[in-house]
Amino acid sequence: MNAPAGLQQLPLAFTLNERLDFNLFVAGDNAAVCGRLQELAAEGRGQVYLWGAPGSGRSHLLQATCQLAGQHQLRAAYVPLAQFAAHGPGLLEGLEGLDLVALDDLQTVAGQDDWEQALFGLYNSLRDAGRAFVAAADSSPRGLALELADLRSRLGWGEVFHLQPLADDDKREALVRRASARGIELPDEVAVYLLRRTVRDMAGLMAWLDHLDQAQLAAQRRLSIPFVKSLLQESAPPGPGAD
Amino acid sequence: MSKSIWEYCQERLEGELNPQQFNTWIRPLQGVEDNQGLKLLAPNRFVLDWISEQYLGRLQQIVSDIRDDDFQIRLEVGSHSSTPAPAGNHQQQQPEKSAAAARPLPQNGIKHTNNLNPDFTFDSFVEGKSNQLARAASMQVTENPGSAYNPLFICGGVGLGKTHLMHAIGHAIQQHKPGANIAYLHSERFVADMVKALQHNSIAEFKRFYRSVDALLIDDIQFFAGKERSQEEFFHTFNALLEGQHQIILTCDRYPKEVNGLEERLKSRFGWGLTVAIEPPELETRVAILNQKASRSRVHLPDEVAFLIAKRFRSNVRELEGALNRVIANSNLTGNPITLEFAQQALKDLLLLQDKQITTENIQKTVAEYYKVRVADLLSKRRSRSVARPRQMAMALCKELTNHSLPEIGDAYGGRDHTTVLHACRKIAELRGTEHKVEEDYNNLVRILTT
Numbered sequence: 001m002n003a004p005a006g007l008q009q010l011p012l013a014f015t016l017n018e019r020l021d022f023n024l025f026v027a028g029d030n031a032a033v034c035g036r037l038q039e040l041a042a043e044g045r046g047q048v049y050l051w052g053a054p055g056s057g058r059s060h061l062l063q064a065t066c067q068l069a070g071q072h073q074l075r076a077a078y079v080p081l082a083q084f085a086a087h088g089p090g091l092l093e094g095l096e097g098l099d100l101v102a103l104d105d106l107q108t109v110a111g112q113d114d115w116e117q118a119l120f121g122l123y124n125s126l127r128d129a130g131r132a133f134v135a136a137a138d139s140s141p142r143g144l145a146l147e148l149a150d151l152r153s154r155l156g157w158g159e160v161f162h163l164q165p166l167a168d169d170d171k172r173e174a175l176v177r178r179a180s181a182r183g184i185e186l187p188d189e190v191a192v193y194l195l196r197r198t199v200r201d202m203a204g205l206m207a208w209l210d211h212l213d214q215a216q217l218a219a220q221r222r223l224s225i226p227f228v229k230s231l232l233q234e235s236a237p238p239g240p241g242a243d
Numbered sequence: 244m245s246k247s248i249w250e251y252c253q254e255r256l257e258g259e260l261n262p263q264q265f266n267t268w269i270r271p272l273q274g275v276e277d278n279q280g281l282k283l284l285a286p287n288r289f290v291l292d293w294i295s296e297q298y299l300g301r302l303q304q305i306v307s308d309i310r311d312d313d314f315q316i317r318l319e320v321g322s323h324s325s326t327p328a329p330a331g332n333h334q335q336q337q338p339e340k341s342a343a344a345a346r347p348l349p350q351n352g353i354k355h356t357n358n359l360n361p362d363f364t365f366d367s368f369v370e371g372k373s374n375q376l377a378r379a380a381s382m383q384v385t386e387n388p389g390s391a392y393n394p395l396f397i398c399g400g401v402g403l404g405k406t407h408l409m410h411a412i413g414h415a416i417q418q419h420k421p422g423a424n425i426a427y428l429h430s431e432r433f434v435a436d437m438v439k440a441l442q443h444n445s446i447a448e449f450k451r452f453y454r455s456v457d458a459l460l461i462d463d464i465q466f467f468a469g470k471e472r473s474q475e476e477f478f479h480t481f482n483a484l485l486e487g488q489h490q491i492i493l494t495c496d497r498y499p500k501e502v503n504g505l506e507e508r509l510k511s512r513f514g515w516g517l518t519v520a521i522e523p524p525e526l527e528t529r530v531a532i533l534n535q536k537a538s539r540s541r542v543h544l545p546d547e548v549a550f551l552i553a554k555r556f557r558s559n560v561r562e563l564e565g566a567l568n569r570v571i572a573n574s575n576l577t578g579n580p581i582t583l584e585f586a587q588q589a590l591k592d593l594l595l596l597q598d599k600q601i602t603t604e605n606i607q608k609t610v611a612e613y614y615k616v617r618v619a620d621l622l623s624k625r626r627s628r629s630v631a632r633p634r635q636m637a638m639a640l641c642k643e644l645t646n647h648s649l650p651e652i653g654d655a656y657g658g659r660d661h662t663t664v665l666h667a668c669r670k671i672a673e674l675r676g677t678e679h680k681v682e683e684d685y686n687n688l689v690r691i692l693t694t
Contacts, residue, residue, distance in 0.1 A: 067262070076270050078266035091289045128358055157402070157564060158568060165646065197648070
């Protein structure tokens with residue numbers, strides 16, 4: 001039953017935490033890197049560097065790698081540098097004792113002397129101890145604004161993968177899979193509709209998914225084209241657009 | 244087997260926290276149960292404080308759900324080395340993988356490991372014009388450690404093999420004199436260990452340890468720059484070792500006199516022995532390096548592929564090895580043999596390095612130039628074939644190469660509707676299948692825009 005006009009169900013501020021694992025990741029043209037990361041998470045050794053545009057799945061892949069390493073009884077840490085750049089590199093201390101370290105958003109600390117030295121030290125220690133190191137950024141090691149040439153050359157030493165953007169069909173698949181992991185029933189045609197009329201980057205699409213989830217709970221309606229259409233007309237697009 | 248308390252806590256938290264919180268804070272913790280309760284080991288102070296503020300309360304609650312008694316959770320910084328290793332992993336390196344071994348901080352009763360990488364030997368070092376002299380000097384040192392050239396100072400740019408030579412000397416000395424005490428470390432590790440020793444009042448042990456080794460190998464000494472206290476300590480270590488005729492080998496990314504922030508007395512001492520430089524490898528050496536690396540990985544590398552990689556990756560050996568690793572990984576994962584075409588495909592993104600951003604404006608400009616029309620024409624309302632086709636092409640490229648939404652693309656073309664964009668994309672897709680010229684134009688434009 002629909003809620004009467006003007007009286008909306010207040011949705012709880014609670015989202016189902018989907019597991020960011022490899023099953024949830026739509027690989028598209030990135031099958032090779034997915035395969036490599038799964039190997040690395042199982043063995044706890046090796047070095048991979050990922051780069052790609054925002055929304056290309058860097059953070060998802062890094063976390064899926066940590067999650068899988070955990071299943072193999074390895075100790076892993078996912079370090080989102082963008083969030084902690086201001087706190088200084090103390091966060092990296094002692095991480096060389098873990099089996100796998102995944103560093104995200106390397107570009108946010110590039111050019112900062114203390115961070116670069118700490119990253120260099122961590123890299124060397126992990127490599128010397130034969131442990132796994134995964135890093136991700138928005139550009140290749142050559143393109144990063146690093147001051148420390150030693151760090152740049154080491155980042156390019158392992159396997160460097162450029163994450164390829166998903167084709168629209170894969171984006172639709174990713175959207176549907178992600179929705180289903182959150183317990184949202186998103187019909188295919190609604191996903192196609194969203195892709196044609198809203199944003200096409202994955203981060204933006206995920207923001208729309210959150211928005212739709214809240215809206216359907218509030219209105220107690222299923223996600224259908226007419227419902228989504230009415231939402232598009234009445235509301236501004238949710239952030240983040242590009243990222 | 245029943246779950247440990249820590250496993251139970253992890254499982255509960257994994258369901259409650261978002262994946263990022265769990266992966267960042269909970270996953271790196273190590274849980275050790277003892278008769279006092281559950282001890283959680285955090286890798287550093289930062290993580291410990293964060294756990295204490297954000298999650299400790301919740302953890303206590305979870306534990307109280309399954310334990311009635313006064314079961315306590317304690318937080319400490321550290322690592323417990325007796326964690327069982329996962330089956331099949333790390334066997335050969337296991338003895339060296341404890342935290343103590345990874346850091347050669349001298350402590351009573353701890354047997355020091357030399358940190359030498361078993362892969363870096365003289366046998367695996369590929370000699371070429373660029374590194375001949377450095378290799379010869381290194382060989383000399385292994386025959387007469389402590390006297391021939393002391394210190395041996397190897398300098399050169401990043402990724403040219405300085406560290407490899409240094410480890411090779413270490414291995415050779417050890418072969419000649421089994422039981423020799425050899426210490427290899429990065430200079431920043433020397434600094435960090437010294438700081439720790441100062442904090443823990445164990446500086447005397449630190450000094451005793453480093454002054455007693457048979458050979459001290461310190462990598463990348465440029466990182467000593469500006470660290471006066473470390474330079475001071477290193478100066479005395481250096482003198483003590485030299486006096487006792489123990490070998491010192493140092494590497495640096497430049498000549499000693501060019502390192503800013505290094506004390507003069509150190510610069511002058513570094514010049515007492517022999518300074519040798521390594522230059523970037525020439526093409527033939529690069530090919531030889533690739534072949535050697537491939538054969539060590541038991542991979543067949545056709546000559547044309549070795550030349551392709553060697554020609555395109557020239558600045559340093561790490562880059563070269565990185566490219567080869569990438570080809571091998573792709574081949575292992577897909578099961579395809581390594582051919583020229585396969586390698587080109589595998590290295591496509593490394594070769595193209597699409598660092599430059601592709602924007603709608605850039606596409607409009609490039610397409611307009613290509614078809615010899617004006618950008619204003621593309622944005623205008625004109626619908627003659629000479630303008631409409633390039634416009635459709637540009638729209639199709641915007642959809643393919645950027646992440647802009649269809650309404651945004653429509654807007655960028657004089658405020659057109661998203662259905663017009665959709666129509667343009669379908670039209671171009673259809674024409675590419677039927678008209679050779681359109682297919683060729685499309686491919687040319689993609690190439691211009693992405694290289």
